Amino acid sequence: MIWPTPVIYLNSYYLPPVFNVLFGQVLGWFAGIMAGLSQLLLTSNRAFAVYFPGHFSKHYKHNPTNIAICVVVAIATLIGVGGNKDGCHFLFRLELLSWAPEDFPCARTLSNIFVYVVLFVSFISNMLNIATLMKLITDSARLSLSRVEHNRRSSRRRVMFIQNVFQEFLMLIDNLNRTLVFRLFDAYWFQFCCSCISMVLTRFLEGLVMVFVNDRMRVPAKRLLRIQRAKSANITTMQKLSTLFRFGSRLTETAARFQKPSMMNFAQAARYSSGYIFDVDTAEDFSEKVINSDVPVIADFHAEWCGPCQALGPRLEEKINGRNGQVLLAKINVDNAGEIAMDYGITAVPTIFAFKNGEKIGGFSGVLDDEQLDEFLDQVTA
Structure with missing residues (x-):
């Protein structure tokens, strides 16, 4: 919305091509690819922590997470730079009130690549989520846990799994709306809903999920809304669940x-x-x-x-x-x-x-x- 909002407010059909192309590559191709691959990194990080806890906790001279982020940025940059070529642009079209690729073979090809990347990332991420869940369940069965503690850990794992799947689903729906669904109907209001409103709504829902699931985000959010957390000497059942299963990603066989x-x-x-x-x-x-x-x-x-x-x-x-x-x-x-x-x-x-x-x-x-x-x-x- 950084670029479309002032353009719509000025109500001018003339857009400086250089700025339109620049914002299109940064906010379109680059940001879209980064969002999908970043989600894949998060899922891979969780899976690696569960399957290789010793290597995950080991101190490395060069942080593997930073290296993976650099690779993702390089891939997104490569696709973004490719969009600077004439006929490959992803632009904000004021007459449509939406972001859309140019109607040229190069832009359509990049748009298709974008869709395939999203589908691929969603598939791999969900497979990793399932593999992580199965590993946690298997390790849990090997441990000598009480029935109550076993039920607590199982409950927390289900919450984490639902969170991951829900976020992947939101990302997939948003990208499909902005690349395929908006073409089904030429009305401006429909295309606006499939582009801008879809993006804002899905990001809001994704953030809402994180706030409800993640204690580190929920506490600052409550403070921001001036909601005082009740003081209690005894931790509640839900707090115990939240605390106990937060460490499931580091689960390993005990000594x-x-x-x-x-x-x-x-x-x-x-x-x-x-x-x-x-x-x-x-x-x-x-x-x-x-x-x-x-x-x-x-x-x-x-x-x-x-x-x-x-x-x-x-x-x-x-x-x-x-x-x-x-x-x-x-x-x-x-x-x-x-x-x-x-x-x-x-x-x-x-x-x-x-x-x-x-x-x-x-x-x-x-x-x-x-x-x-x-x-x-x-x-x-x-």
Whole structure:
């Protein structure tokens, strides 16, 4: 709407060709391809986290996500640049009140490519969604979960799956409206509905889905609307669901099956004997032991079913004990302290936050090597 709105307001049929072509390539071919491929990246990222949790949490010199984004931008740029050729433009046509490709073979070819890309992306994304769901269900069956916890995780997975499918469906419908459906009827109002209104409405619905499903977006939205969240010492059932299953994308087989509870309790007691490491289960404990602490505190948000947590936890505890009280470690099990995890927007485990004088001063997600952990602790205690 950045370009069409002022043009319609001026009510002039003369459009500077250079600007029309520029906005058409940036807002048309480039943005359209970016939207579809970005959705594919999100779906692929979730699938990779579930199937390869160790590699997903590993620290890389060059972030694979950034590399994938660069590839997507390059593809979208290539198609956008191709649209600058005469006869290949995607333009805003004032007489139709809609964006449309030029009536030339090159523009029609690019338009068809655009449709095929959308169909391909939607198909692959939904296949990955199904594969991710099946993997989560399979892993869940292997774990020793109570009936209540199993039902909770199943419920959350269904919500995530419905969210993904709904977003893919919206994107597909919008692109079909703007490329095929609008040609079915020549009336201006029909073409306007299939182009501008369809795009705005689908983006609104997609954002609405994210707000309702994602806690990190829902809380700021409530604040924006000046809706005060009710304070409660006990987390509600829906909050527990939201917190518990948020970590399903990092689900992996636990190390608990290889250790007996008695051995785990003995090891835990040995680690905690120094007094530098302690558990936090409630918001009151967190405020007293972390926020009001006189020395820096590392908050370790973890889960018993999380493989990377089992790899990071003992090494972090060893290094904290080696600091001889310069820094403390608060162990926070997200399955037992869901309210704290929600307050700090925890979306993955392990997540490490550093607090000093009641303020969060840093943190990271995933697993770091020993050198990186030492560097992080040096910064906290500096």
